[in-house]
Amino acid sequence: MALTDPDRLFPVESRLRDLARSLYDSVKGLPILSPHGHCDPRWFADNARFPNPAELFVIPDHYVFRMLVSQGVPLTDLGVPRTDGGTTESDPRTIWRRFAENFHLFRGTPSSLWLNHSFEHVFGLTEPLTAATADAYYDHIEGKLAEDAFRPRALFESFGIEALATTEGALDDLKWHRMMRESGWQGRVITTYRPDSVVDPEFEGFIQNLADFGALTGEDTATWEGYLAAHRTRRAFFKEHGATASDHGHPTARTENLSQADAAALFDIVRRGEATPDQADAFRGQMLTEMARMSLADGLTLQIHAGSWRNHSAPVFARHGRDKGFDIPMRTDWVAALKPMLDAVGMEPDLTIILFTLDETTYGRELAPLAGAYPALKLGPPWWFFDSYEGIKRFREATTETCGFYNTAGFNDDTRAFCSIPARHDVARRSDCAYLATLVGTGRLRESEAFEVAHDLTYRLAKEAYGL
Amino acid sequence: MALTDPDRLFPVESRLRDLARSLYDSVKGLPILSPHGHCDPRWFADNARFPNPAELFVIPDHYVFRMLVSQGVPLTDLGVPRTDGGTTESDPRTIWRRFAENFHLFRGTPSSLWLNHSFEHVFGLTEPLTAATADAYYDHIEGKLAEDAFRPRALFESFGIEALATTEGALDDLKWHRMMRESGWQGRVITTYRPDSVVDPEFEGFIQNLADFGALTGEDTATWEGYLAAHRTRRAFFKEHGATASDHGHPTARTENLSQADAAALFDIVRRGEATPDQADAFRGQMLTEMARMSLADGLTLQIHAGSWRNHSAPVFARHGRDKGFDIPMRTDWVAALKPMLDAVGMEPDLTIILFTLDETTYGRELAPLAGAYPALKLGPPWWFFDSYEGIKRFREATTETCGFYNTAGFNDDTRAFCSIPARHDVARRSDCAYLATLVGTGRLRESEAFEVAHDLTYRLAKEAYGL
């Protein structure tokens, strides 16, 4: 008995299935490029064992605990920490049992595919997880986690990861990355420059962050020029720690292209904490254009993740803080929003700006037409809720006809759940091969082309888009 | 010859088709739960025969007559009453012939599936309806309607309906429901509390309705407290007549969570007929939160149907009034709109709020992420234009990966066309089984799970979401 079907996600019709399988067989062994994600670099610096099954699979994974919460399980019952430091469930086995007895909630979701993939292919489990098998699962995984082969570096290697990018804030000292490098370990774990805390006037502690930013770089971040210089300094520092990209998580995709005088005046308002919400949005927008200009100079790829309403539930945010499964997508405009930046740098052939949306309606209407025209633009893979079989299918069907394959940027797993990395790449590879097989079977692509495209989508496009 | 294909709506590939058929066979005989709809309770109170085929299938069904209107057939030619009481076609056979000769207009629509299902499975007809068969159809149906087995209660029973909810306004005396109960008939026909006429400041006669609301309940509806008390009184009265839910048809999904002082001040503006459109919308929004609070106390499920532009054509509304096929969906925001209510009551595990949208773009972007996080939220089935094979397919594909099956609320037929009830449930059961078979065939669900989910989608989820 197996938890996963070897032909999962392939088309059902036999001719298509055979072709999809052949395509998949040609790419399944390729190394994993993970150019955007949220793994903790400390794992690979310390190489300490993962503490227990609940801390590996449940407590840190908002994909998992949100689903249980949606059915009435309190976050505290799942061990999710409280901002006031109050009591939460502390027994990992109890948490694991709650997870196991609710595992049916994940039916039909990518989480179920990813988790079953990890259970079977990482931990060698073959019985379905249920209330009845909860303890056996727990003991088995617990036993494995004690083995050296299940420490972070060993898993990194057995997963076949060629490069893994983590994401650190502009004020991070990157000590874990330094420690990793100094340890002599050969695994390629690189950082990404994510300056939201010093770019977003609405970020907690923004004023203090600016001061710290100045202290860290020796620049006068009370002036616009000094502030930009501080970014240049930090970008160079992040590049030394492997960064090939910056990343920007903004509520909207707004960009601006103000004169330097106007930008300086806006910065002056912002740095005094006097920005209106509209001015805050304009400042974030101006900074995307500034970052794009810096990218022209230093070669970092620019990633824009726009359109998430963070921490939608006020009571959950008050009790538990950020990233607790209550980030909700919003309708997002890209056409008007990107125009200022694109008028400034959109025709630059050596610039790479990768766009990520949570508004699927923009795939065909806005993003593919933009990426199918502007040399600087590439489309990132389906993000977050849409990193799934159906999500990938809709993405390909809505974008390929307008911008082709070569204006897309390969796959991102974007995860903080380490064990899900091979599972997520596997789903993406299978989904893309299913799509390609369908194109061949309906006379829209030659079979020889499909093999080439499968390789490109799995490996080459990510490598090139991120300069890996 | 048959009008309906026994394998209709199943996948075509033989392995999937066999599995879909098995899944369907396991649920096709389950009782019908119809927790939201617009049947006339008088049918079951009086149990009088339906007058003729035109009044059964054409004149009251806006799904049907709108299609003929769209091709230039005047509403008056179809017997649809005029607001000025003027002449309309009064010969049911003439109306029936017009319907029959235009029946090809329904090709590819769910109406065609529903009508053919009724013709074949309720009335035993097997030849297609055309101009040539119009009279034979008319005579056959007319003959059947004269039989006792075709009276409302007999049909109710032969349809296998376990519970049917009608929808009545807050000022309704529920006399038909009382009559039904007093008659000793065992059929379970329950009411639903739909207070739009006393909640929506833009409803015709709102000021008078408030006065009537006070008179009916003995509360002082000139005060905010009295007005809320009147709702509590009526909700209790509706509960006595079986209600397990309230229902709210609003142009937007806006909610508010004002202080009671601010709410009372707003009510004061509203009750004097002085509300601006924005204040009217705010008041409706505040009342959704108030209704949710009352639901916490009395256990009624709260249904929100948002986003229809009612009576879009001014001349049609002037000549024929409401519900004449000219209600058009609007773009609808849920993320910002629901936040005030969700901050107030969204984390309550014992509250059930069911959301219905006419904006399919919100399925994956807004509704599934919300329902996949907040315990109080469930997603209603595809509504109105989207209650169809493709509509159900899109709904499942767009929501399941994010919120699973267990944050949805089973099926609603939401119809005023009585004979379409078994047909609509049949389409939903088949469509869901087709989807489940596809999940199994592509390795996303185990076969044993699919049978369990099929049962849940057909029966258990509706029963639980509506407390039936």
Next chain:
Amino acid sequence: MALTDPDRLFPVESRLRDLARSLYDSVKGLPILSPHGHCDPRWFADNARFPNPAELFVIPDHYVFRMLVSQGVPLTDLGVPRTDGGTTESDPRTIWRRFAENFHLFRGTPSSLWLNHSFEHVFGLTEPLTAATADAYYDHIEGKLAEDAFRPRALFESFGIEALATTEGALDDLKWHRMMRESGWQGRVITTYRPDSVVDPEFEGFIQNLADFGALTGEDTATWEGYLAAHRTRRAFFKEHGATASDHGHPTARTENLSQADAAALFDIVRRGEATPDQADAFRGQMLTEMARMSLADGLTLQIHAGSWRNHSAPVFARHGRDKGFDIPMRTDWVAALKPMLDAVGMEPDLTIILFTLDETTYGRELAPLAGAYPALKLGPPWWFFDSYEGIKRFREATTETCGFYNTAGFNDDTRAFCSIPARHDVARRSDCAYLATLVGTGRLRESEAFEVAHDLTYRLAKEAYGL
């Protein structure tokens, strides 16, 4: 070896494929009706040979050159003219080679289907186009273009075109159409009245255009009445040159239904060049209603193409002007926007207004519900980026269930790439037959109905909607 699969775009499952092929066989030989497009009437007036492969396939086709631009190839390297008259690549063979070596960029796009169809079925080529075959292709096509059988009129006839509509501005003298008619050639090439340059206050040279409009018609276009009379005069002139329709390309779908006094006052602002952007939009909207009223009188079909952000890139527009692949779709509202016009003329059974959108989210939410109610409305086929297999599939799946087939208007190729006409109609016929076969295979349509609908979608609906 062939470039195109004879079963392309048909479903893969064998029973569906056989039926789709039978349906396609029944319509593939029907004449082409091309009621909306942008071919140059001079081709058929002069009947001169096409100059070379690059000028036939690359330089004028924004579908083609935008894709190369998106990957960093400068427009000047592709021979696209500069507005300053500066140098661009002038060697057609060099341009052709650049196209050929980038042909893989079109994988999975309709351009690849169209181009391969033209290469194989118009020019008899069977090897894939690559850098290696570029010169052989060039020489072969160049040789063919020198033959009389490849002159415009001969191709028109061999393509089986029954009627082809071009599109001319209100100030056009229609001399090519006159020349064609006077030449005695029997091919039916008709014009279409496209008055944007005298209707849109934001059009380049609008004030001068109004003066020319007056001079051309002998009407006093400084007055509202004279301006309307000028339109009537030109519409009659266009009708004499075959026009059966007008066409309106507006940024939004806004309509207005002002009193004639208010319209005259707005016109007075507009003609003095004093309109705000909102007034300009209102004026365009009023003119849609005026045009609809004129259509009631003269019988021209009214086409509305709304929602394109023209010339999105400021630098590309400055360097190369209009229509350079940088037109990007925008979110478009139809429900509120069309209400004024529909209240005025929407219930007219003898009026035909055809709607075209670039916002697919409006198919099911807005357009199908509107077209399924208002007699005056028909839905145009998927437009521009959505004229593709997946685009047609989404259109049918999203609209048919609500408005059926008979509120749609058949196919448009809307192209300026002459050789793509048979290819585009072929894709549409195949895509529709694939959809119909799926309906039959899933019990939603009888086989005999499918054959009738296939014919309607291919021929009858376009003929009737455009009065051809």
